[in-house]
Amino acid sequence: MAEKALELEYRYRINHVVNYMEEHLTEPLTLEEVSDVSAYSPYHFHRVFKTVMDENVHGFIQRIRIEKAIKLLLFHPGRSITDIALDCGLQTQAHFCRVFRKHTGLSASEYRDRFRLRTIAERFRAKVTLEKSTELSCKLAELPIEIRSLAPMNTIYARYRGTINEGRINSDITGLFEHVASWLVAREALNKDSLTVGLILDDPYITPDGRHRYDACITTEHRMTPTGDLGVRTIPGGKYALVQLKDRPDTVRDLLHLVSTEWLPLSPYVWDVSRPALEIFFPNSLDHTAGQWEMEFGIPVKLNEAGF
Numbered sequence: 001m002a003e004k005a006l007e008l009e010y011r012y013r014i015n016h017v018v019n020y021m022e023e024h025l026t027e028p029l030t031l032e033e034v035s036d037v038s039a040y041s042p043y044h045f046h047r048v049f050k051t052v053m054d055e056n057v058h059g060f061i062q063r064i065r066i067e068k069a070i071k072l073l074l075f076h077p078g079r080s081i082t083d084i085a086l087d088c089g090l091q092t093q094a095h096f097c098r099v100f101r102k103h104t105g106l107s108a109s110e111y112r113d114r115f116r117l118r119t120i121a122e123r124f125r126a127k128v129t130l131e132k133s134t135e136l137s138c139k140l141a142e143l144p145i146e147i148r149s150l151a152p153m154n155t156i157y158a159r160y161r162g163t164i165n166e167g168r169i170n171s172d173i174t175g176l177f178e179h180v181a182s183w184l185v186a187r188e189a190l191n192k193d194s195l196t197v198g199l200i201l202d203d204p205y206i207t208p209d210g211r212h213r214y215d216a217c218i219t220t221e222h223r224m225t226p227t228g229d230l231g232v233r234t235i236p237g238g239k240y241a242l243v244q245l246k247d248r249p250d251t252v253r254d255l256l257h258l259v260s261t262e263w264l265p266l267s268p269y270v271w272d273v274s275r276p277a278l279e280i281f282f283p284n285s286l287d288h289t290a291g292q293w294e295m296e297f298g299i300p301v302k303l304n305e306a307g308f
Contacts, residue, residue, distance in 0.1 A: 010051065012228065013038045013039070013048070014053060016037065017037050025061075025068065025088065026089045028089075029089070031046065062099055062103070063103065065089050067206050068087075069084050069108065070111065071203060071271065071273045072087065073115075074115060075270055075273070077112065079306070081096070081097075081108045081109060121258065124254075124261070136251075139251070140259070145244075146241075146244075150298070151237045153195065155232070156183065156220060156230055156232060158177075158179055158180050159176075159229070160173050160213070160216065161211070162210060163209040163210055164200070164204055164212045165209075168250065169249055180216055181218055184218060184220060184224075187222075189220045189222040190218065196217075196218055198217065198281070199233075199235060200212075200277045240300055241264070241299040241301050242280075242297070244296055245294070245296070247293065252297075264301075267301075268303060270303075270306075272300040272302045274300070277300060279298070280295055280298065282295060282296075
């Protein structure tokens with residue numbers, strides 16, 4: 001029992017530190033600084049981090065910096081590579097180029113040229129049958145997509161780490177939502193206005209399988225002190241492209257891929273990489289009685305001021 005409690009405490013603290021890392025990604029983020037956030041010594045923190053995340057601290061920070069850079073290269077084709085390097089906390093272009101090539105095998109400019117959104121969409125369609133591609137095109141054309149500003153949402157969350165983009169219902173994630181809901185019900189903090197929201201912290205088309213992070217969140221107006229590995233987080237407000245979906249998980253996955261690679265580049269907006277994408281599930285939709293997802297998927301967006 002004590003060992004399980006210690007494991008939950010480790011996960012809670014590491015989740016807290018990882019959130020801090022992402023919020024301060026443009027800063028140096030030394031081992032001493034991030035270990036202070038965890039309230040562990042640097043040696044103990046490094047050991048606990050490796051146990052929980054299966055990566056060392058330096059490797060994790062470098063990886064999420066490069067993955068943010070990839071997102072910017074894909075969705076902000078007008079931004080300079082120097083600007084992207086600074087935005088990702090890699091202070092010189094030479095350092096950025098060296099780390100980027102080590103991670104991807106390509107220079108940043110080679111990566112941008114090889115993986116334009118139009119090319120990604122074309123390659124995706126080439127992998128599916130003509131019938132499937134036509135079906136997706138028809139559904140994409142009919143999708144309700146609305147640009148809407150959301151207010152910040154205070155939530156209790158549990159974090160999943162694994163693979164989220166398999167085109168099927170993930171019972172582990174569903175279980176985390178149930179865990180958070182049960183915790184709130186036991187404290188009379190779940191009401192009819194509470195929203196069930198999933199935060200997609202890693203892009204499953206960029207981050208390797210097995211390392212995707214997903215926060216199962218439920219909103220509450222109560223000030224809470226979570227137990228175990230549950231945490232408190234505020235989902236950032238702002239402008240989102242909200243896509244209403246009701247379909248099989250594999251079709252939802254494919255449609256969202258096309259919204260990102262075909263619809264978004266033709267819109268006046270770009271992906272705002274400072275905020276995670278989110279899923280707002282409709283009441284009872286997580287029961288999956290019909291084998292379908294029913295939700296609004298939110299892509300964080302901002303106006304494309306570069307004109308590209």
